[in-house]
Amino acid sequence: MAPRVLVSDELSETAVQIFRDRGVEVDYMPKLGKDKEKLAEIIGQYDGLAIRSATKVTDKLLALAPNLKVIGRAGIGVDNVDIPAASRNGVIVMNTPFGNSITTAEHAIAMMFAVARQLPEASVSTHSGKWEKSRFMGVELYNKTLGVIGAGNIGGIVCDRALGLHMKVLAYDPFLSEERAKTMGVTKVELDDLLARADFITLHVPLTDKTRSILNAEALAKTKKGVRIINCARGGLVDEAALAEALKSGQVAGAAFDVFEVEPATESPLFGLPNVVVTPHLGASTTEAQENVALQVAEQMSDYLLTGAVQNALNMPSVTAEEAAVMGPWVKLAGHLGAFVGQMTDEPIKAINILYDGHVAEMNLAALNCAAIAGIMRATNPAVNMVSAPVIAKERGIQISTTQQEKSGAFDAYIKLTMVTETRERSIGGTVFSDGKPRFIQVKGINIDAEVGRHMLYTTNKDVPGIIGTLGGTLGKHGVNIANFTLGRAAAGEDAIAILYLDEPLPEAVKADLEATGLFQQVKPLEFEGV
Secondary structure (H helix, E strand, O other), X not given: OOOEEEEOOOOOHHHHHHHHHOOOEEEEOOOHHHOHHHHHHHHHHOOEEEEOOOOOEOHHHHHOOOOOOEEEEOOXXXXXXXXXXXXXXXXXXXXXXXXXXXXXXXXXXXXXHHHHHOHHHHHHHHHOOOOOOOOOOOOOOOOOEEEEEOOXXXXXXXXXXXXXXXXXXXXXXXOOOHHHHHHHOOEEOOXXXXXXXXXXXXXXXXXXXXXXXXXXHHHHHOOOOOEEEEEOOOOOOEOHHHHHHHHHHOOEEEEEEOOOOOOOOOOOOOOOOOOEEEOOOOOOOOHHHHHHHHHHHHHHHHHHHHHOOEOOEOOOOOEOHHHHHHHHHHHHHHHHHHHHHHHOOOOOEEEEEEXXXXXXXXXXXXXXXXHHHHHHHOOOOOOOOXXXXXXXXXXXXXXXXXXXXXXXXXXXXXXXXXXXXOOOEEEEEEEEOOOOOEEEEEEOOEEEEEEOOOEEEEEEEEOOOOHHHHHHHHXXXXXXXXXXXXXXXXXXXXXXXXXXEEOOOOOHHHHHHHHHOOOEEEEEEEEOOOO
């Protein structure tokens, strides 16, 4: 059955057609996002939801969407999506951070020009019939110093445009390397240095606990007197009340704001002040940008629903279509390893350790980790998936650790998963053979070669004669067919294990009969999805 997507906000017809051309059923209802009751009524029918800013995706709405797998936001901001709730419900949240990058960067440059030359006020004055040439004395951008807070995608474009204007550019960004700064042609500095030296400051960072009010009263007091500040990123990065006071005192000569702490902004301490340019969050508002983000979100959602590729997700590691094709068997193996140890314990889990050996260690380990954790968690909650599993693990205080190593054994690559509880450790190793099928290759340190099946039986015993006969005879008596039978032992007469691949689930009566023989320390039926 083809996946089904609901578009509940305005999206271009070209973007809607992308869904159709890719084989995704799509219902285009651009006004539905504003009708909460109707949206809640039908959301349960869809695998995907494509939105802009009008649709509000709340915890309550997600609770009514058991089939929902992905939410795509055409644009950068996802303030209208409850991401933690989406993660708990196993729903991927994607945005389109690059489709409007140039537009937003150009708006920041335009705002810098506007505040440097007081263009809006001069325009209003001239429209009213005045000719106040001496009132609007501006400053050049040429040879001035621009301080860029956040030199990522949009900030990097601003840096490039500023260099084209022959400005000197300082960049504060903890994630910017010295090498990258040199390539960009900017000088990497600490925040206090930027504040002290910049003639203009522009912000291009997301709003987080660390960046909230990054320009507060204390920071503004450190700025070069007469600085001009531009914010086209996120409201809340600058303390508006503190900035208003700095503008009144002359510490700051001007400001240009496209974003505000509360939006829609009907009032602000900045409104009405001289040489303050304000616009109603127009950073991404060009025809080109709106079309770009719409096309991008349609492509991303289609890729995920049809191939499993994850791009620009905010709560899930990204996986390209190429990675998804190569990693598919390994993702499945990681899930099976997790399912094995998850079904083997009824104790609270303290830690999960995952070892990647050989060429698998060079793959997208974040995605493989998610698959392994999801496999473990599904033992107690079948609704858990790769999105929700890490959230649940974190909530439970489970420590996750990953180790990578070069090829160290007989296999070109393998994964070993160890789960730690208060009383014991359980480990299992697996690999993917050339046929693309996962195999279990080690349990409890005992080497085996077990094909993974939908229904399996795991037993432990001492290495004594009669085990094979007892297992075969008991299952045969109850009419249970064995598709594959694997044995392993630590050494002659010591601990031994058996893993049986069955054609049907193990009846409780078979388990009881095997336990009654007294030969087995453990008799555990196992189930594996997606085999």
